[in-house]
Amino acid sequence: MNDFFTKQSKESGPVECFGQTFPSEEARREYFLKLLREKLTDPEFRKTEGFPIGTDEAILAMSDPPYYTACPNPFLEDFIRYYGKPYDPSVKYSREPMTVDVSVGKTDPIYRAHSYHTKVPHLAIVPSILHYTEPGDIVLDGFGGSGMTGVAAQWCGSAPATYRHELESEWKKQGKTAPKWGARRVILNDLSPAATFIAANYNLPFDVEYFAKAGKQLLKEVEDELGWMYETLHTDGKTKGRIDFTVWSEVFTCPHCASEVNFMDEALDNESKRVKETFPCPNCSADLNKDNLDRVLESRLDTSSGKSWKRVKFRPSLISYVAGGVRYEKQPDQNDLAILAKIDALPLPPEMPTVRFPIEQMYHGSRIDPKGFSHVHHMFFHRAGQSLCALWRKAKAQPDNRTRLALQFFVEQAITSLNVQNRYGPHRYSQSNGAMPLVYYVPSQISEVSPWYVLSGKLDRLTKTFSSFKTSRLLKNRSTRSRT
Ligand SMILES: C[S@@+](CC[C@H](N)C(=O)[O-])C[C@H]1O[C@@H](n2cnc3c(N)ncnc32)[C@H](O)[C@@H]1O
Incomplete structure (x- = not known):
């Protein structure tokens, strides 16, 4: 600083x-x-x-x-x-x-x-x-x-x-x-x-003015360090775009032919952006709906314990990005998948809590545990976890104590939007704050938003309000x- x-x-x-x-x-x-x-x-x-x-x-x-x-x-x-x-x-x-x-x-x-x-x-x-x-x-x-x-x-x-x-x-x-x-x-x-x-x-x-400056600097520093994680290539193949959010879809299997079904790709009506009541299996054409699909648990490496861990399967299905000042949507391409693979290989940041949820004492524990979300760090896709921890680390490094607490108050507000409870809502104006209130619930379509998408506007609003x-x-x- x-x-x-x-x-x-x-x-x-x-x-x-x-x-x-x-x-x-x-x-x-x-x-x-x-x-x-x-x-x-x-x-x-x-x-x-x-x-x-x-x-x-x-x-x-x-x-x-x-x-x-x-x-x-x-x-x-x-x-x-x-x-x-x-x-x-x-x-x-x-x-x-x-x-x-x-x-x-x-x-x-x-x-x-x-x-x-x-x-x-x-x-x-x-x-x-x-x-x-x-x-x-x-x-x-x-x-x-x-x-x-x-x-x-x-x-x-x-x-x-x-x-x-x-x-x-x-x-x-x-x-x-x-x-x-x-x-x-x-x-x-x-x-x-x-x-x-x-x-x-x-x-x-x-000191609100000081906080506003420190907040801007914090967002800029995170962008300098992690901006590469949110770069995508526009469909023209040459213009660089900046990802606002990526929609992850749960992958199920068809109960008739056991082939994989990417829920969002098959069930979301692209025109109305609503989930269809029924839709055909992309492999055997059998009639499917959300209730007759089989859940898939895939083995992953738990970056905290280094051990194998089973979690429901998610795949990136849609990217919303801005290129040349215009907002676009696209399906992830090879380049996007390569960036995500590179992020997956990074170690878990030391700031990320890895404690187990007290599932037995939680009213809604039974909703997340069977899907594999048993520990705090499981609630973040790797990119979101890296971003949140970088924000927290940089806020903590702020030398002025009172501003540090205010910055942590600011960063803490990104937690609800950056975790896997953040539902994709194609009809909502913003993809932030999409978690179902008062429950622990991981939906089948998740909006993984960028830190700037959640926090840039928030910084301006906080500054104005508190001034x-x-x-x-x-x-x-x-x-x-x-x-x-
Ligand atoms: C209805 S909320 C208060 C909301 C508050 N009026 C506001 O504007 O945010 C009740 C609060 O009581 C707290 N609470 C519950 N049991 C408590 C206890 N035994 N001692 C202290 N606080 C408790 C909860 O954590 C919760 O924040």
């Missing part, structure tokens, strides 16, 4: 945290990381119920203490002592119950910046916080998920005038007095480390985040 990034990380200026002043954000982080490191060596601390399974180094790398720790937050007490107000029975507290329509705000760019199941839009939470609390109060969300309560609490201080005006008019109509605008402090907690990481990045300030949301409160309104 170049001097610009290294210099930036050291130059944030003095910052205040729990009443202490530090010369820079970097110094504040160093100080609390040291305390967290010491705390992690305490066996009693690690015995806390729900403590994450992770090395000290992994927990420290994800954390930005005292505001966010990827484990139970040992600084919570300090936070409450510093920001809390002792209970005073002489101060009367009374509020009428209130209900809020949570369907609002689901198209808001902040809500859509990062997906999370069962997510509640922050604009649905804002009125409750305004109603029940005062500026500066501490709000606890013990089941915080992606941290929308934190976003809502900060929004109470940074909401634009139009929003304030609309809400006050509405409350007036209901006979309610105007709310007290101003940010509230928030403690967000969740059992899932992924949730806490998403929430921390939604809520902790970062308006984060800068107004940069380094001022802190929340804290813990995990139990």
Whole structure:
């Protein structure tokens, strides 16, 4: 990484945290990381119920203490002592119950910046916080998920005038007095480390302009290193094209003649792009449908264990690419297959997790295990795995700690689109985010998208969204985040 990034990380200026002043954000982080490191060596601390399974180094790398720790937050007490107000029975507290329509705000760019199941839009939470609390109060969300309560609490201080005006008019109509605008402090907690990481990045300030530059550089570096994996030759035989996505089709056998049937080649109607109810076997012409085909398990080399491994058979069936600024589709040719074979021969990147899924404890484990997807690395075709790991490696190498976490938050969003759960949807506008929600399911037609296809537009959208949301409160309104 170049001097610009290294210099930036050291130059944030003095910052205040729990009443202490530090010369820079970097110094504040160093100080609390040291305390967290010491705390992690305490066996009693690690015995806390729900403590994450992770090395000290992994927990420290994800954390930005005292505001966010990827484990139970040992600084919570300090936070409450510093920001809390002792209970005073002489101060009367009374509020009428209130209900809020949570369907609002689901198209808001902040809500859509990062997906999370069962997510509640922050604009649905804002009125409750305004109603029940005062500026500066501490709000606890013990089941915080992606941290929308934190976003809502900060929004109470940074909401634009139009929003304030609309809400006050509405409350007036209901006979309610105007709310007290101003940010509230928030403690967000969740059992899932992924949730806490998403929430921390939604809520902790970062330098958006700097993030945008670092994100662009990250994508460019991955392109320089792995761009060759996504090159294809246009059908004119000479123009180079750039692959956006490759559709992989499951290969079955015909129950009548046992010959191979590439599902997409035979079952997809090229005109309507819909799967036909029935279609003839390309060898014996018998009537086939998805239910009477036989599954094929092929032996492959598991690049993690070096042992043989059986998985359902997939073949690349369609390539969507851009050449000379125009989008085309084609069937993979010899050149494309040779590139894929070259990628297959590469070793598994060290960043790729290789743990086995707890299949026996998974509600949907029975859907992936019989198809051969029993370990995390099985969920990525080789090219997608190489790309994702390169993105992760380069994001981790970012010298500025806060930007590194924001970049990892950005890269992490490619996981759902780069894995084998990403269904091909010829009728969808985008081939990203095609996984069936809330289940582990590997479809018969998979869109293996390129990293730039998923992330380039996302970088622009994130930058735009967070520039308006984060800068107004940069380094001022802190929340804290813990995990139990
Ligand atoms: C309904 S979701 C919350 C979604 C959140 N409102 C948002 O905007 O993203 C409930 C959350 O509770 C978490 N959870 C479930 N059991 C928990 C426990 N025992 N302790 C802490 N969190 C838990 C889940 O991981 C999930 O993220």
